[in-house]
Amino acid sequence: MDYDPQELEADWRARWDAEGRYEPDPTTTADPDDEETTFITVPYPYPSGGMHIGHARTYTVPDVYARYRRQQGDDVLFPMAWHVTGTPIIGAVERLEKREEKQMSVLQDTYNVSDDVLSDLETPMGYARHFIEEHYKTGMQSLGLSIDWRREFTTNDDRYSKFITWQYETLKERGRLEKGLHPVKYCTEQENPVTTHDLLEGEDVEYQEYTLVKFSQGETTIPMATLRPETVRGVTNAYINPDSPYVEATVDGEQWLVSVEAAEKLDLQDHDVEIHREFQGSEFVGEHVTNPVTGDEVLVLPAEFVDSDNATGVVMSVPAHSPDDYLALQEAKADPDRLEAYGIDPAEVEAIEPVPILDVEGYGEIPAKDAVESAGITSSNDPDLKEVTQDVYNAEFHTGRLHDAYGEYADELIEDVRDELANAYREQGDFGAMYDFPEPVVSRAGGKVVVAYQDTWFLTYNDEDWKAEAKRVVDQLDTNPANTRGEYDHTIDWLNEWPCIRNYGLGTKLPWDDSFVIEPLSDSTIYMAYYTIAHRLDEIPVEDLDREFFDALFYGEDAVEGEADKRALDLRDEWQYWYPVTQRFSANDLISNHLTFYLFHHAELFDEAQWPDGITIMGMGLLEGEKMSSSKGHVVLPGKAIENYGADTVRFFLLNSAEPWQDYDWRAEQVEGVEKQLRRFWNRAQELIDADEPDVDPQTDLKHIDRWLLSKLQTTIESTTQALENAETRSASQAAFYGFEEHLKWYRRRADLDRPGAQWTLRHVLETRLRLLAPFIPFMTNELHEQLTGTPAEDAPWPEVESEWQSARTETEERQIERLTDDIQDILNVTDQDPETIRVYVAADWKQSVFETVRETGTNVGDVMSEVMQVPDLRERGNAVNQLVQDLVELVRSLDDETLAVLDEIDETSTYETAVGFLEREYDATVEIYAEDGEGIDDPEDRASKAVPFRPAIHIE
């Protein structure tokens, strides 16, 4: 039978579907407490676009583990659902409705959406449904993922919303939700919060918290915005933009002077703002204001470089530590006419000198001056100024130490005390704060985007007791790979309160305020529990799924007052049967949020027995060495790949090219290589299947080389199993497939394959390998295993090591033969001769006895020598013994204890004699084996004396 993956795979898919092969229900035979159930999850896909080959791997890795556990005899649940919460799908639909060029190209060129179905995509769920059905589900089924499709749902389903409602009501009741204000990106045009997706300009810009140093003039506060609050003692003057409009306003009961834009932002940031008067900045130029910390009066100078749309629009000048300020001051001094025009006495400006407030390594007393002068910068327009400024800021932040005037903060590193210092002044009322972007941000609606405070609900991940519980979850978690454990702890440590609602989007409404929607990372923290009951929940009317229902389901009948819902208690059994999640597979970048949320929520809502058992992290995918990008069309669709190579090839490549947590790279050339290898495997298997089953008694009819292969098979079973236990799909498939191919290559060369014993060995090996490979390439292995034995590979148990075939001795003997073969080949390569006779000389008995001594005495040359010289027979040989000891000490050092012990049992001469036939075939020459000190030795060129134990001398003629 020829290998036709398309036909073969279609058959198996149909069979699986018809028999509901992967639809497990709780059984009475499996004991869930006895780890006979395995529950595997992977993040449900977000169908805002199609599936590509990167997604294919994400879902195939857990499938391999699922298939492995099934062969190990477990009840395995591997479900799938669809995440549609939030705005990306809505945004995609909006862009489709506007027929945006980029969006149309993604849909039509990348994902082949045809014109006649385009209109179906114009509702959010219609859009999602299209990609679910036409891409994800089809793709997953083609890949042969062993998913229980009965349990499928979307996060926009009514019943799912009921479940999330229960979750959030419960969390609120337990005090894990709090209402508060939070800075958000806000479009002043639409008067609505916006997400990164909604931005036209400044997508990457993060908002920053500016410290406002509250300078004053009489009753009026002039808040100077700065990102470096510690420089407050270095202020020599202030700057205002003379051409921009400013206002006098009452802010939270104080008289403030800020730019017009700043007044609007402060208003949005929950300050009580009342504007009294608007005026030009020039009006305030030449005034004096008082530093709240030092009490010094400083002069307000005019500066066009001040952006009134950044923070308060008034800034303080620290010429000693800011190259910008230093140059601005120099330029001001150089232009007395301009100063006079503003009514400023040039002499007063001339008298201003930089005031250093910290010492920093690598710079002089006045770092800004130093930096500017050594870089040769003389103008504030110099393009290099930006870099120089950044260098000074960095150096000062990381290595700058404050002067004595800072009292308790003196001599401390800026990076250690900046926040502390700012907070202290803020508490005294000398400092304030506001949020703003350092660069302009514009929404797609064309409106300016600013930072606004919005009423929001937080998950209080900053609660210390909750953090402590989450850490307990980590403590009992099996983190894979092991070195990710610290990342969870680290995330728990720095995780702050998390705003868990949005103003709009798909998903579940906040139960007590339906103007908000629970956001995607917050409605997906315990949904794994929902899988266990999803298919049976469909039979229950939505309105019955209230608080009490889920309380009974998850907490038992005692958790509800009165009679618990019988249906809920029924479902409880299934929940408890599968829970907890045995292994969750997820992306490595989700540790810092989603996965850690998952731990937090389980810690809070469920008992320890239901906490996650394990998490395996997955890496990223590249395509031909580059990042995949659906908008650039740089993707490979699974459907196309399967059509080209077959699902087994696609799976095998994805699983074998890297471990799950490593990044991998889809390269067409290499995928083709895999296809070739699998085809060859298939063809060789067919030859064995077609041949008659030999009548062999393995106890008597096998030769040394057969036993060698069977011994190697046991090692392969061992390493494949161990690797899969850790979800190391690469090591496992590498061992079972490529690793063993290497052994087979040698076996084919060494053995006479027509013997019944060899045929039996090959069939036995094939059967075992088919089972080992079944999780990776289920279609091909099922088919071949069924042809060979009548049962599909997936229904056969996972192979166990057959210890009767394990033999270190056989392997070591074969190793000696291999070495001898290589040595002969080496000599032939160098001498370039055509051999007629090859003579092999095994070392003499006295040499063997020296080897014995080294083995027993250890690898200290002195010790061995004194031991050996006790023997008169050896002492006579003097130098020869000395040389031999050196060699043997080196040999013994390179061997492990087991091999050393085995060598003791091996008879070299008879080992080589078994290989004479092979060597004669191999080199088309006569092969003779002699003992160096044996009778009738033929040694024409005196080579026998060169023999060393386990390193025979060779003569070729």
Added chain:
RNA sequence: GCGAGGGUGGCUGAGCCAGGCCAAAAGCGGCGGGCUUAAGACCCGCUUCCGAAGGGAUCCCUGGGUUCGAAUCCCAGCCCUCGCACCA
């Protein structure tokens, strides 16, 4: 900056955790050979340098160190990639 990962032969990429069968897997590419009317497919061998005997030299980012022995362990340095929050 914080956190994580990494630098290996023409390329991709194992090995490193548990130091020694490591001149360093496998694939790709290249070279040679077999099979074939031929092409493809398939199979075999070679692919750092030197060598007319299984050997030697140099080698795993750089520089030190530990050790009988280092791609592997330790220290210092250089370089690269990824994530860092309201985006799923």
